Amino acid sequence: MRVEIVAVGTELLLGQIVDTNSTMISQRLADVGLDCFFQAKVGDNLERIKLVLRDALSRSDAVIVCGGLGPTQDDITREAIAGVMGVPLEMHEDIAESIKAIFSSRGRTMSQNNLLQAMVPVGASAITQVRGTAPGLIAPVGRKVIYAAPGVPYELSEMLDRAIIPDLLERQGDKASIVSRVIRCWGLSESALAERLDPLFQEIDSTKAPITLAFLASGIEGIKVRLSARADTKEAASQVISRYEAKVLEVIGDHVFGYDDTTMEAAVGELLLERSLTLAVAESVTGGLVASRIVAVPGASRWFRGGVVSYDTEVKRTLLGVVADDVITAQAVIEMAIGVRSAIKSDVGLAFSGVGGPEGVGDHAVGTVFVGVDLGDGAPFAHELKLPGDRERIRQFSTISGLDLLRRRILKG
Amino acid sequence: MRVEIVAVGTELLLGQIVDTNSTMISQRLADVGLDCFFQAKVGDNLERIKLVLRDALSRSDAVIVCGGLGPTQDDITREAIAGVMGVPLEMHEDIAESIKAIFSSRGRTMSQNNLLQAMVPVGASAITQVRGTAPGLIAPVGRKVIYAAPGVPYELSEMLDRAIIPDLLERQGDKASIVSRVIRCWGLSESALAERLDPLFQEIDSTKAPITLAFLASGIEGIKVRLSARADTKEAASQVISRYEAKVLEVIGDHVFGYDDTTMEAAVGELLLERSLTLAVAESVTGGLVASRIVAVPGASRWFRGGVVSYDTEVKRTLLGVVADDVITAQAVIEMAIGVRSAIKSDVGLAFSGVGGPEGVGDHAVGTVFVGVDLGDGAPFAHELKLPGDRERIRQFSTISGLDLLRRRILKG
Numbered sequence: 136m137r138v139e140i141v142a143v144g145t146e147l148l149l150g151q152i153v154d155t156n157s158t159m160i161s162q163r164l165a166d167v168g169l170d171c172f173f174q175a176k177v178g179d180n181l182e183r184i185k186l187v188l189r190d191a192l193s194r195s196d197a198v199i200v201c202g203g204l205g206p207t208q209d210d211i212t213r214e215a216i217a218g219v220m221g222v223p224l225e226m227h228e229d230i231a232e233s234i235k236a237i238f239s240s241r242g243r244t245m246s247q248n249n250l251l252q253a254m255v256p257v258g259a260s261a262i263t264q265v266r267g268t269a270p271g272l273i274a275p276v277g278r279k280v281i282y283a284a285p286g287v288p289y290e291l292s293e294m295l296d297r298a299i300i301p302d303l304l305e306r307q308g309d310k311a312s313i314v315s316r317v318i319r320c321w322g323l324s325e326s327a328l329a330e331r332l333d334p335l336f337q338e339i340d341s342t343k344a345p346i347t348l349a350f351l352a353s354g355i356e357g358i359k360v361r362l363s364a365r366a367d368t369k370e371a372a373s374q375v376i377s378r379y380e381a382k383v384l385e386v387i388g389d390h391v392f393g394y395d396d397t398t399m400e401a402a403v404g405e406l407l408l409e410r411s412l413t414l415a416v417a418e419s420v421t422g423g424l425v426a427s428r429i430v431a432v433p434g435a436s437r438w439f440r441g442g443v444v445s446y447d448t449e450v451k452r453t454l455l456g457v458v459a460d461d462v463i464t465a466q467a468v469i470e471m472a473i474g475v476r477s478a479i480k481s482d483v484g485l486a487f488s489g490v491g492g493p494e495g496v497g498d499h500a501v502g503t504v505f506v507g508v509d510l511g512d513g514a515p516f517a518h519e520l521k522l523p524g525d526r527e528r529i530r531q532f533s534t535i536s537g538l539d540l541l542r543r544r545i546l547k548g
Numbered sequence: 549m550r551v552e553i554v555a556v557g558t559e560l561l562l563g564q565i566v567d568t569n570s571t572m573i574s575q576r577l578a579d580v581g582l583d584c585f586f587q588a589k590v591g592d593n594l595e596r597i598k599l600v601l602r603d604a605l606s607r608s609d610a611v612i613v614c615g616g617l618g619p620t621q622d623d624i625t626r627e628a629i630a631g632v633m634g635v636p637l638e639m640h641e642d643i644a645e646s647i648k649a650i651f652s653s654r655g656r657t658m659s660q661n662n663l664l665q666a667m668v669p670v671g672a673s674a675i676t677q678v679r680g681t682a683p684g685l686i687a688p689v690g691r692k693v694i695y696a697a698p699g700v701p702y703e704l705s706e707m708l709d710r711a712i713i714p715d716l717l718e719r720q721g722d723k724a725s726i727v728s729r730v731i732r733c734w735g736l737s738e739s740a741l742a743e744r745l746d747p748l749f750q751e752i753d754s755t756k757a758p759i760t761l762a763f764l765a766s767g768i769e770g771i772k773v774r775l776s777a778r779a780d781t782k783e784a785a786s787q788v789i790s791r792y793e794a795k796v797l798e799v800i801g802d803h804v805f806g807y808d809d810t811t812m813e814a815a816v817g818e819l820l821l822e823r824s825l826t827l828a829v830a831e832s833v834t835g836g837l838v839a840s841r842i843v844a845v846p847g848a849s850r851w852f853r854g855g856v857v858s859y860d861t862e863v864k865r866t867l868l869g870v871v872a873d874d875v876i877t878a879q880a881v882i883e884m885a886i887g888v889r890s891a892i893k894s895d896v897g898l899a900f901s902g903v904g905g906p907e908g909v910g911d912h913a914v915g916t917v918f919v920g921v922d923l924g925d926g927a928p929f930a931h932e933l934k935l936p937g938d939r940e941r942i943r944q945f946s947t948i949s950g951l952d953l954l955r956r957r958i959l960k961g
Contacts, residue, residue, distance in 0.1 A: 444854045
């Protein structure tokens with residue numbers, strides 16, 4: 136079954152936002168083995184949206200169109216789909232009622248515009264929304280189908296998983312099961328990982344094994360290696376995954392910190408929780424980013440107590456007791472780790488100090504970052520990183536590298 | 549003149565990388581006033597690339613295709629263009645020589661594959677490359693033209709600016725200038741903003757004014773209203789922008805915090821800097837996110853001193869002096885603001901305390917967030933927010949809402 140993706144929005148064509156929705160939808164389609172050979176972007180123009188939808192339906196079996204379901208006059212996806220179907224739009228009272236209810240539950244008045252979101256092409260059905268107000272649509276066109284989903288990524292993601300992908304798979308009647316697993320690594324570059332895994336790639340190729348191995352460029356979240364296996368049943372596919380996962384771990388296991396959606400901070404949290412340890416972080420260059428990523432982990436309150444963002448040098452001295460003259464040194468960052476552990480009263484202190492740029496500081500080049508660790512065992516230590524990129528990249532890479540340093544130390548025992 | 553964009557690469561269709569090249573090209577086209585109504589992504593498949601190129605030429609005057617110019621067997625853009633032109637490919641010796649020279653200058657041996665990059669469709673001309681090995685192409689098709697550029701963003705960017713955009717403008721012979729401005733708002737929903745601006749939309753429509761007004765869904769960055777004006781000169785277009793910007797401000801001015809790329813945190817920073825005030829933040833539910841966003845603002849060290857991430861309740865008491873029993877109250881968040889102002893020694897204290905979810909805390913529902921402000925004027929205050937969404941959304945919306953609260957207070961004087 137062939138599916139195409141259409142992203143609607145003039146801001147996309149003007150280059151004002153990057154189209155990440157198409158990428159998200161593509162990944163989900165690839166994960167379940169649905170082919171996608173064409174993707175398009177089109178602006179908020181009725182005739183052009185209809186043209187693109189018709190083009191897509193002339194080549195493929197289904198189209199997922201995202202964007203243009205909002206309550207403003209630029210939002211014309213509903214109208215375009217109705218035009219392609221050759222039918223009028225009609226008001227669905229039940230949808231109107233639930234939109235009104237969403238507004239009153241938030242203590243707000245619904246604007247009249249929002250009622251536009253209750254219009255549905257005759258013959259199409261609405262997909263209820265749980266994260267926003269705009270319902271999606273499943274619009275049959277002959278033996279084919281158009282799915283309409285919101286352009287807000289948070290809303291699109293949920294609707295894809297709950298309603299659209301399952302509906303596509305049902306239409307396909309495909310009995311093959313696909314199981315995917317993502318292995319997450321840090322500490323080796325993508326090309327170094329590729330080199331080490333090359334024999335495995337060769338083996339999969341020559342034995343025509345029912346598994347694919349692919350690298351997903353992931354930047355700040357670590358390097359992701361995706362395994363995808365296809366078999367008659369989910370159980371059989373899972374077995375194929377386990378077999379090849381073991382082979383991957385044989386080669387790069389020490390650099391693996393987690394699977395699927397596990398972030399480095401979640402992996403560190405698990406290790407701390409297992410050992411009943413609590414953590415505090417002292418941040419300078421990262422400026423709250425480390426704490427912020429940690430707090431996004433569900434259940435972080437069981438192992439994370441808090442931290443100090445000692446952005447100004449004075450604050451490092453008054454709140455953390457740093458005495459080193461130069462605060463961008465191994466010595467200073469160890470004092471920060473010891474200081475925050477004491478101030479917050481945690482078992483572990485983790486500290487970050489460095490130069491994010493754009494200018495260097497004193498003798499220190501942009502990208503010089505020190506990470507310090509204090510476990511209260513009398514042997515606090517620091518590590519120096521030299522990171523490329525701009526300020527944002529340096530902050531993000533410091534965060535994951537620093538957490539990885541702590542992870543490896545905890546695993547050493 | 550109408551231009552379309554085609555991005556070639558199977559990894560794009562599998563969702564393995566995000567298509568940022570199209571966004572980059574779009575921005576350059578918009579900047580010079582060239583219309584772009586359609587964009588497409590297609591995989592490394594000869595027939596499909598030709599199909600997409602032909603579709604584009606049937607509707608528009610020019611196509612810029614990026615990707616597929618490398619030296620591997622997946623790189624077939626040259627072949628596809630030759631197919632659309634109906635001509636064979638021929639080797640250009642001079643290009644082959646310069647590719648060889650690039651390799652030897654780096655002390656490396658050229659692989660035979662790289663010679664593929666010296667093949668040019670008969671009748672097309674090569675665009676020299678200065679940042680990589682693959683030359684681009686300018687391929688006339690009747691009265692229309694296909695431009696081929698590398699998929700490596702760094703190489704694409706340079707070739708666009710030096711060769712492709714100028715060639716397009718020359719072909720167009722057009723003198724029109726476009727000027728855009730983005731107005732950034734917070735405090736009103738997108739549909740409420742749309743309602744208030746409706747009369748202006750009507751006016752622009754009926755007077756056929758040379759300006760467009762559009763909403764960009766922006767979520768955590770606030771709501772963006774984009775004005776775009778077209779005139780004979782940049783000066784004339786700027787005047788049109790100023791005129792309509794004034795009309796927009798008349799209607800929604802109190803909710804406007806900045807323009808173009810200014811974030812809420814940058815806007816607050818400017819206000820603090822103007823008044824020589826420094827800021828410290830105390831964060832619980834936001835967990836470092838506020839500090840992290842602030843530190844991303846260039847020059848933040850001139851007005852931001854740091855903060856405390858008081859995630860655990862104990863830490864609120866020991867480091868910030870909070871005495872209120874229930875830490876999710878207006879009382880407690882005011883104590884946090886006063887406490888962090890004192891601990892960090894700043895002029896302003898801003899604090900956040902609330903429930904991010906997924907579970908509620910005591911009587912407090914998910915999405916209940918208190919923001920506290922202390923300016924050391926004896927009149928600290930707090931505001932209660934009720935936010936929808938998941939944990940991540942609640943944290944991000946708290947951040948921008950809390951900063952906006954501080955912004956409005958500072959402006960009051």
